């Protein structure tokens with residue numbers, strides 16, 4: 001029996017609190033105009049005090065389960081893609097499993113920063129096609145606000161908190177066409193210093209006195225200009241690669257569902273694909289870069305607009321620190 005992995009539910013969650021560009025301009029030397037022109041970002045949502053990545057993830061997962069018309073008892077694996085886990089361990093997925101009332105099925109995190117959801121979809125698709133799981137929850141969730149240096153104007157304006165989730169279901173290919181068609185993933189660790197988040201003076205694994213200095217603060221550091229250039233080049237390459245690998249062309253793409261980091265990067269990729277603006281999902285303006293949550297949040301937004309139709313071809317792509325980058329092709333089947 002040949003199996004295919006279908007997306008049968010999708011949900012997004014953004015914390016209540018909205019922080020506008022004007023509010024940030026009152027804190028650091030920036031302006032609404034600079035942020036909009038350079039990034040397309042107008043506002044971001046920030047998690048409330050005590051609200052963790054797992055809370056955001058569970059909220060998005062509940063919506064995805066509801067759309068799929070199933071409950072947590074029907075799920076047989078749960079994966080959270082995050083770079084801002086609740087704790088170093090146990091995994092955020094373990095917390096989400098508990099918050100959703102699930103028991104027994106495997107739950108684990110994956111760390112591919114902003115590309116975590118795209119990596120997770122590729123990983124789970126392979127496992128599901130091998131027959132390991134029937135129904136899976138894949139969630140991208142982040143509280144990026146907790147690892148930002150709020151005095152660094154070059155990074156604090158770019159990120160936000162949020163979560164997006166999908167329910168994946170494995171079906172016999174003979175029961176209908178559609179589902180995940182294929183994925184391409186890449187990494188290049190040579191660029192790891194261009195975008196990183198350190199913890200105190202280092203990280204849990206390389207700070208000898210970590211246990212005596214538990215008050216270390218995490219913060220993102222980025223050489224934005226270089227990241228921008230490599231992101232455009234890498235994403236342009238991988239979207240072409242995934243289409244060619246699956247015998248498809250740019251003109252067949254109905255929706256580009258890109259990583260929502262910067263409107264100028266998204267525009268460069270849509271131009272590369274010759275896609276008109278109305279075929280590109282853009283949500284970065286209202287939630288900024290939510291890292292692993294950004295692609296499922298964009299997908300959830302697209303689904304909510306009611307424009308998504310059965311048989312349409314979706315191209316998902318993302319790029320993150322490492323660098324890591326990848327793309328998935330999905331034939332919508334609902």
Ligand SMILES: CC(C)(COP(=O)(O)OP(=O)(O)OC[C@H]1O[C@@H](n2cnc3c(N)ncnc32)[C@H](O)[C@@H]1OP(=O)(O)O)[C@@H](O)C(=O)NCCC(=O)NCCS
Nearest residue numbers: 030031034038114153154157224225227228261262319320
């Ligand atoms: C961060 C980014 C928006 C900066 O835009 P840019 O056009 O590359 O701007 P530069 O970094 O060249 O900086 C230009 C100037 O703006 C200043 N600047 C940086 N942040 C600013 C802010 N928030 N407000 C006002 N000025 C700012 C810089 O200090 C610099 O000033 P200088 O010329 O006096 O030195 C852009 O590089 C980017 O989006 N990079 C990719 C980031 C990303 O997507 N990361 C996540 C990948 S998953």
